[in-house]
Amino acid sequence: MEETPSSRPELHRRVPARSPLGFVSAAAGGLGFGLPAAIGLKLAAPRRPVVAVLGDGSSLYGIQGLWSAARYQMGTLFIVMANGGYAIMDRLAEQSGLGKQPWPSFAGVTISQIASGLGCPATRVTAHEQLTGLLGNVLPGLAERSEPLLIDVEVAQDQSYG
16 A cells, blocks of 8 residues: 655655555545555455555544554554655645745654554654664564554655655
8 A cells, every 4th residue: 555645656666566456556636545545455355464655644644543453453564654744745836836835844743653642553763774674574474463563764854756
């Protein structure tokens, strides 16, 4: 499952769609579907591993879904790319010449802390080595996992792909 608009072009280059439902994403610009949709995919195919790559802004629209994932033991892996703002919206505002955008950043919001408060195990990652080590431990047993996990990956606010 993918809902990280500012990272989408890079993700499409690195994770090719090879099979039906192997890469699920939205066709339009709505935000907030990714987190609950990943839970729905796991409910529909409980033996299948489900990884959701989400933006922090996108995930905030449906963050309460983490409670459901924990409560109903959906072993989904949520990887949240945390840049502390709506980077895709910032980019669109710049491209259209709007200048300073009217929405605030939310750099002080820590998604992993919200997840923990909702009963979903979570960890914050600030270095590439941490992420690769964690993924190396989690991915091999993901299909059998019953407990969700959220990995909150800190990325630069001005991260730009494409």
